[in-house]
Amino acid sequence: MPEFDIQPVLEGARLTLRPLAAPDRDGLYAAASDPAIWAQHPARHRHERAVFDPYFDFLLSAGGTLAVCNRAQDQIVGCSRFYAVPDQPGDWAIGFTFLSADHWGGGWNREMKTLMVEHAFRAQPKLWFHIAPDNLRSQIATTRLGAEFAYDADLDLGGGPTATKCYTLTPQGWANAIRS
Numbered sequence: 001m002p003e004f005d006i007q008p009v010l011e012g013a014r015l016t017l018r019p020l021a022a023p024d025r026d027g028l029y030a031a032a033s034d035p036a037i038w039a040q041h042p043a044r045h046r047h048e049r050a051v052f053d054p055y056f057d058f059l060l061s062a063g064g065t066l067a068v069c070n071r072a073q074d075q076i077v078g079c080s081r082f083y084a085v086p087d088q089p090g091d092w093a094i095g096f097t098f099l100s101a102d103h104w105g106g107g108w109n110r111e112m113k114t115l116m117v118e119h120a121f122r123a124q125p126k127l128w129f130h131i132a133p134d135n136l137r138s139q140i141a142t143t144r145l146g147a148e149f150a151y152d153a154d155l156d157l158g159g160g161p162t163a164t165k166c167y168t169l170t171p172q173g174w175a176n177a178i179r180s
Helices: 022-032 049-062 108-121 136-144 171-179
Strands: 015-019 065-070 075-084 092-099 127-131 148-156 161-169
Touching: 015 108, 022 049, 022 065, 022 075, 022 092, 049 065, 049 075, 075 108, 092 108, 108 127, 108 171, 127 136, 136 161
Parallel strands: 092 127
Antiparallel strands: 015 065, 065 075, 075 092, 127 161, 148 161
């Protein structure tokens, strides 16, 4: 398989995903500043600037983070990230994903994940998703992609060990989901 590029530029019909850069701080904060986005997330106060800024610094330094941009509005509407799976050496995950509330529904998440999943499957035989136990919205969205629950674990994804629901997605699961 080819080498996996974790910071590609991906173009869709309505979205562009590109590597996150330092000048994106204010744009990403504008997308993240709605408390509703974080209501089911363990970092419920990430909409506050004092909580968001360390998160942004982590995303920037960790690598693999893609700014999600609405092409028509030429603005950042969220982000997502490719990262190494801590308990599955050699495997990769998609996570740290959010979209501004005005981009919920209407196929925005599906377009973003299609770009990322199809890019990853060129170099990876499967993908992982790690979701907080209380984040039902993300769990449902992930299963709609064709991912299946694999196990529960305490994983350190950058902020210390936390309870995590682990899902895996195979090319077959993805193909079945996009056919339905």
